[in-house]
Amino acid sequence: MSEFNNVTVVKAANVYFDGKVTSRTVKFESGEAKTLGIMMPGDYEFGTEKKELMEILQGEVDVQVKGAEGFTRYEGGQSFEVPANSSFKINALGVVDYCCSYID
Numbered sequence: 001m002s003e004f005n006n007v008t009v010v011k012a013a014n015v016y017f018d019g020k021v022t023s024r025t026v027k028f029e030s031g032e033a034k035t036l037g038i039m040m041p042g043d044y045e046f047g048t049e050k051k052e053l054m055e056i057l058q059g060e061v062d063v064q065v066k067g068a069e070g071f072t073r074y075e076g077g078q079s080f081e082v083p084a085n086s087s088f089k090i091n092a093l094g095v096v097d098y099c100c101s102y103i104d
Contacts, residue, residue, distance in 0.1 A: 004028070017044055023100070032101070039096040047087045051103040055079040059096030064089045 010025040014035060021044060023037025039059075054063075056078055062071040063080055066087045074080055076097075082088045 004034075016046075017042070020044075023098075034102070035100045037098050037100070039090070039092040039098060041092050041094055043089070043091045045087060045089045048082050048084055051084045052082045053079055053101040053103060054082065055099040055101070057097040057099060059098075060093040061096055062091040062093065 004026055006029055008027040010027070014023045014025065014037070016022070020040040020042055021037065023035035026034045026036060028034075039061075056074045056076055058076045060073060060075045062073050064071045065080070065082050071089075071091070072080070
């Protein structure tokens with residue numbers, strides 16, 4: 001899906017790591033929420049409350065989900081999941097465009 005229809009976009013940005021990672025929240029009529037964001041090159045670690053599906057739209061990342069042996073590389077067109085109440089380390093190898101879905 002390359003676009004979302006009938007959504008509400010929260011104007012205030014989610015800003016992390018001194019502005020190196022930013023996103024906007026998109027809310028759907030169903031109650032589902034996603035974020036659309038940009039990640040500058042660097043190493044980051046995020047915690048999760050809900051299960052997350054992270055779609056890499058453009059760019060490349062190395063990801064290590066908590067409990068995994070090592071890092072796995074993902075690039076534009078690929079995605080990975082992170083369990084609820086967990087965390088993941090992510091190394092953006094360049095500018096990364098992403099979409100994160102929050103799953104109940």
